Amino acid sequence: MKNRNLISIADFNKEEYLKVLSLAEEFEKNPVQKIAEGKVVASLFFEPSTRTRLSFESAANRLGAKIVGFADSASSSTSKGESLVDTIKTVCCYSDIIVMRHPLEGSARLASEVATVPVINAGDGANQHPTQCMLDLYSIKKTQGTLDNIHIALVGDLKYGRTVHSLVEAMCNFNTTFHLVSPVSLKLPSSVKMHIKEKNLTYYQYTEIQDAIDKVDILYITRVQRERFLDIQDYERVKNSCILDKSLMNNVKKSMKILHPLPRVNEIHSNVDSTPQAYYFQQAQNGVYVRQSLISLILGLK
Amino acid sequence: MSKKELIVSAIENGTVIDHITSDKLFQVIKILNLENCTNQILFGTNLNSSKLGTKAIIKIQNKYFERYEINKIAIVAPTATLIKIASYEVIEKFNLNLPHEIEGIVKCFNPKCITNHEQVMQKFTVLDANQIKLQCHYCQKITKEETLNFL
């Protein structure tokens, strides 16, 4: 994977995902390995995302790399009117790898085409956020022991949720059964369902969380945002159907785990946090190992 | 030459774009920027066609189209036939097909796409040979006929 870009989840194949995940396991056991000493990671956040930035920078630090960059576009030369292409070409002179987040869709692909060093996409608008998907896969594998033959429920805004779309696409490699729970107006788009159909996998659709929750190994919840509804009454009617409360969990599988890309608002009640199924905070922790793994593979250090 | 074909008279050298569906004639004229072309141009519309019911036709004297222009015609008028004429003879005749990829013709409809904010060549993959479904190489969104705009 040396010198490869990671822009979209489709840029890596199944074997490559597995390689990233197994190296991430190694980093979990032994997180501080200063194998990137002397390397410079450019961390270019054209829009702020504290959680993702800290996770990448923590990963780079544990590898012994130095970090240059900016945390929002106000402190970059973009605020002086410099084009993205010019910024990227310049940053390549100072760094060995670029991690970038940008509000415009397709920006990371464009950057990778002009960059002379590899680019990792840390989110380009509503388009792709592949490292989030990799840490989701890692969390599934770690809690279930395997990625194969998993029953997964995807709950919430399945229409606009970019993390859901990437996760569906990636999980289609592993004979997954999908349980799709969403308000009717926020169903999984046909362009994403296409991946499930191409692999002849099974999926079920529900509008209520309780109809799926007892059947699954993984419950992946995303937020349903009020802004997504044209009619506020529609929102009021469905807003509780995708909210998880401990009272719904009486008959869930013991090994079931609840994932959430965070930050959450009200879609998981705090009374769920103390259940053995709650996994969303460990999930965020896993992001650091996965990013250590990716950076070291792309820099050719492992 | 039969009387029928003389409805729009013949040209000596140049290109005939035949079998345009009548409703697309003015769009073809627009995307090829024929308003500003000083060559002799003949066109007819609502002509009888066994293939299409009614059709439109454009004949342009002394003009042969470049690949990118032909791709533009294919997007607007996929039913069209292109005929190259030299000394009143047909030297080449072909049906238009959507290419697999198009570059620098169409604008991505997504206002949040990087290509609408930076100077960069627009690139699309043609997902369906029979209808306009163009996937942006950058933002991956699909531009369809309803959202189609030319650069």
Ligand SMILES: [Zn+2]
């Ligand atoms: Zn685009």
